[in-house]
Amino acid sequence: MSLSQLPLFLKGQVVNGFGRGSKDLGCPTANFPREVAQSLPKDLKTGVYYGWAKVDSGPVYKMVVNIGWCPFYQNKELSVETHVIHNFDEDFYGSILKICVLGYLRPEKNFPSLNNLISAIKQDIEDAKQNLDIKENIIFRDHDFFKN
Numbered sequence: 001m002s003l004s005q006l007p008l009f010l011k012g013q014v015v016n017g018f019g020r021g022s023k024d025l026g027c028p029t030a031n032f033p034r035e036v037a038q039s040l041p042k043d044l045k046t047g048v049y050y051g052w053a054k055v056d057s058g059p060v061y062k063m064v065v066n067i068g069w070c071p072f073y074q075n076k077e078l079s080v081e082t083h084v085i086h087n088f089d090e091d092f093y094g095s096i097l098k099i100c101v102l103g104y105l106r107p108e109k110n111f112p113s114l115n116n117l118i119s120a121i122k123q124d125i126e127d128a129k130q131n132l133d134i135k136e137n138i139i140f141r142d143h144d145f146f147k148n
């Protein structure tokens, strides 16, 4: 699928969300502040995307990002939350997160159970990993945006 707004480059400080990612889902998501969500193109399709992410001056890793309203939890505000596909030793609240959003995976859904949501997220991570291995996506890992 080609979305005309992509690639999308976003940068912001990692802030607190509702504390559900790690606890409920076993999948931490680094949440951007409200201003980042408000800066998005107004006609951007909500849903799950993949791309590249960098925390402070660290390496560039694969990521999945949910841009939307989390219908399972019925959030009142649009959120932009990135799961970096890497095991970090520590939390990084307050760090600067840069992401390059390259492709769309699926719309957000309201799943019948938490386990269904967890399974869908696991599948998203696998799909992201695969999509990011193609040449057209790998080149963005070395984009100037990620240079300090």
Ligand SMILES: Cc1cc2nc3c(=O)[nH]c(=O)nc-3n(C[C@H](O)[C@H](O)[C@H](O)COP(=O)(O)O)c2cc1C
Pocket (backbone or CB within 6 Å): 017, 018, 019, 020, 021, 022, 025, 027, 029, 031, 048, 064, 065, 066, 069, 070, 071, 072, 073, 081, 082, 083, 107, 108, 109, 110, 111, 117, 120, 121, 124, 125
């Ligand atoms: C890859 C991925 C896919 C997601 N898909 C959905 C979804 O389909 N429906 C939904 O309600 N929330 C979805 N979420 C959002 C989770 O509900 C959200 O990450 C969780 O509520 C954590 O929020 P918190 O950071 O405020 O703790 C997804 C999150 C990720 C990382």
Ligand SMILES: Nc1ncnc2c1ncn2[C@@H]1O[C@H](COP(=O)(O)OP(=O)(O)O)[C@@H](O)[C@H]1O
Pocket (backbone or CB within 6 Å): 014, 015, 016, 017, 018, 019, 020, 021, 022, 023, 027, 028, 029, 030, 031, 082, 083, 084, 085, 086, 087, 088, 090, 091, 092, 093
């Ligand atoms: N691989 C990772 N991807 C994203 N965040 C991570 C990761 N590993 C650790 N974290 C930390 O976990 C936090 C997110 O956890 P989460 O349960 O979603 O809490 P919150 O609701 O505050 O966003 C991030 O802000 C970050 O500090």
Ligand SMILES: [Mg+2]
Pocket (backbone or CB within 6 Å): 017, 018, 019, 020, 021, 028, 029, 030, 031, 081
């Ligand atoms: Mg989070």
